[in-house]
Amino acid sequence: MNAALPPVGGFLASGELARDFPFFDNTHDEFRTLVRARLAESVLPHAQAWEQQGHIDPDGWKALGAAGLLEVGHSGDDFLRSAVLLEELGATGYAGIRASVGVHAYMALSYVLLFGTPEQREAWVPAAHRGEQVTALAISEPNAGSDLRDLRTHARPSGADDAAGFVLDGHKSYVANGTRAGLLVVLARTRDTGADRGLAGASMLLVDADSPGVTRRPQPMAGWRAADIAEIDFDHVEVPAGGLLGRRDRALLQLMRALDFERLVAGLLAVGGVRYTLELLDTHVRTRQVKGVSLGAHQAVRHQLADLFGEFDMVHRYAHHAAWLHAQGRLDTRTASVLKLRSTELAVTAAQVCARYHGALGYREAADAARVHRDATAGTIAAGASELLRDMIFEAN
Numbered sequence: 001m002n003a004a005l006p007p008v009g010g011f012l013a014s015g016e017l018a019r020d021f022p023f024f025d026n027t028h029d030e031f032r033t034l035v036r037a038r039l040a041e042s043v044l045p046h047a048q049a050w051e052q053q054g055h056i057d058p059d060g061w062k063a064l065g066a067a068g069l070l071e072v073g074h075s076g077d078d079f080l081r082s083a084v085l086l087e088e089l090g091a092t093g094y095a096g097i098r099a100s101v102g103v104h105a106y107m108a109l110s111y112v113l114l115f116g117t118p119e120q121r122e123a124w125v126p127a128a129h130r131g132e133q134v135t136a137l138a139i140s141e142p143n144a145g146s147d148l149r150d151l152r153t154h155a156r157p158s159g160a161d162d163a164a165g166f167v168l169d170g171h172k173s174y175v176a177n178g179t180r181a182g183l184l185v186v187l188a189r190t191r192d193t194g195a196d197r198g199l200a201g202a203s204m205l206l207v208d209a210d211s212p213g214v215t216r217r218p219q220p221m222a223g224w225r226a227a228d229i230a231e232i233d234f235d236h237v238e239v240p241a242g243g244l245l246g247r248r249d250r251a252l253l254q255l256m257r258a259l260d261f262e263r264l265v266a267g268l269l270a271v272g273g274v275r276y277t278l279e280l281l282d283t284h285v286r287t288r289q290v291k292g293v294s295l296g297a298h299q300a301v302r303h304q305l306a307d308l309f310g311e312f313d314m315v316h317r318y319a320h321h322a323a324w325l326h327a328q329g330r331l332d333t334r335t336a337s338v339l340k341l342r343s344t345e346l347a348v349t350a351a352q353v354c355a356r357y358h359g360a361l362g363y364r365e366a367a368d369a370a371r372v373h374r375d376a377t378a379g380t381i382a383a384g385a386s387e388l389l390r391d392m393i394f395e396a397n
C-alpha cells in the first residue's frame, strides 16, 4: 500500500459547469469564479464569528448586497446564475450562513416578488437587495410544522373591510433571520374556517418587524448557528391594508407555488454543502496517516468515498436539471421534492462518514467536520421534512 496519496483534485475541486451542456455554458463558469472570489472576501473571513454570535453582521449583509449576491434572478435564464450562487453558498461549508442568505434573498423575498404589488415591491425589495434590510419567512408554529392545518396565528380585519388593515395575534417558531429581519413574511388565518378546512381562509402578510406588539427571542438550535433562528410573538400587531400580500384567504395557492421554489433553493444549497463535506473528507483520508499509511489506502475507505462521489455526481446533475426546469417555468413538485430529499439525506450520510474518519480531530467543538455533522440534520427538517417529501413524491407518481 502507498504511504501517501496524491492531493485532492478532479471534479470536486474544479466544479466546472460548462460540461453540463445544455444547462450551463462558459459564462456560468465565469460567474462561479466571480462568486467564489466574492464569498471568499465577504463571508469566509467572518464566518466563524457569525457562527458564534448566531447571526450575520449588518456589515456582512451590506457587503453581500454590494457584491451583487442578494439580487440574482429568481426566474428565467437568470435563475441558472442563482443555481451557481446557491451551490457556492452551500460550498462555503457554513449551513447557518447559507440558510440565512437563502431565506432572505430567495425563500422569503420570493413571496414579495411573486405576489406583491408594485408598491410593496418598491417598499421592500431594493433595501433587501442592498442588504440594508433582512427578510424572514414566518410560517411554522410549535403545533403547525409538517401539518399546517393547526395554524393558530390569526389576523382579524381592523374595520368593516380589508381596507382598514388587520390586527395580528399569534406565535411563530424556528424563524431563520428571526431576531434581525426588518420584514417578516407571515402566514396567518384571516377567516375562521376551522382546522378541518386546512389552509382555506389563510393569507400571507408583510409585517414590519419593528411594529409595536412584535416580540422576538433567539431560539438557539443544535446546528445552523449563524441562521438567527427565533420565536416571534404577535400581540395585537396592527398591519396596514398594504400589508396583505396578494388576495386575502389565498395563501394555500401561494404556498403551493412558492414551496416548490423553496425546495429547489434548499436542494441547491444542500448540494453545495455536500460538495464541501466531500472535499473535507477526501483531503483528510488522503493525508491522515494511521500506522504509516493514509486512511485512503484502505480499500474499504476508498470504496465508501467512491460511493459518496457517485451519489454526489447524480444529485449534482439532477440539481442542474431541476434548476433548468425552473428556468423554463416547468419545475414540478416531484422534481423539487426529489432534489431536496436526496441532497439533504446525502448531506447527512456524507457528514457522518466525514465525522467518523476525522476521529477526535473532527469531534472538537470548532472542527469543520463537527460543524457539518451538527448542521446536516437541519437540512432534512427545514423546508419540508424528509418523510413529508417522500409522501409527496409517492403521491405525485
Ligand SMILES: Cc1cc2nc3c(=O)[nH]c(=O)nc-3n(C[C@H](O)[C@H](O)[C@H](O)COP(=O)(O)OP(=O)(O)OC[C@H]3O[C@@H](n4cnc5c(N)ncnc54)[C@H](O)[C@@H]3O)c2cc1C
Pocket: 103, 137, 138, 139, 140, 142, 144, 145, 146, 147, 173, 174, 175, 176, 177, 221, 224, 229, 378, 381, 382, 383, 384, 385, 386, 387, 388, 391
Ligand atoms: C434549522 C431550522 C430552520 C427553520 N427555519 C424556518 C423558517 O425560517 N421559517 C419557518 O416558518 N419555519 C422554519 N423551520 C421550521 C420547519 O419548517 C419545520 O421544522 C418543518 O416544517 C417540520 O415541522 P416540525 O419541526 O414541527 O416537525 P413535525 O411536523 O412535528 O414532524 C416531526 C418529524 O416527524 C416526521 N414526520 C413528519 N411528517 C411525517 C409523515 N407524514 N410520515 C412520517 N413521519 C413524518 C419527520 O421526521 C419530522 O421531522 C425551520 C426548522 C429548522 C429545524
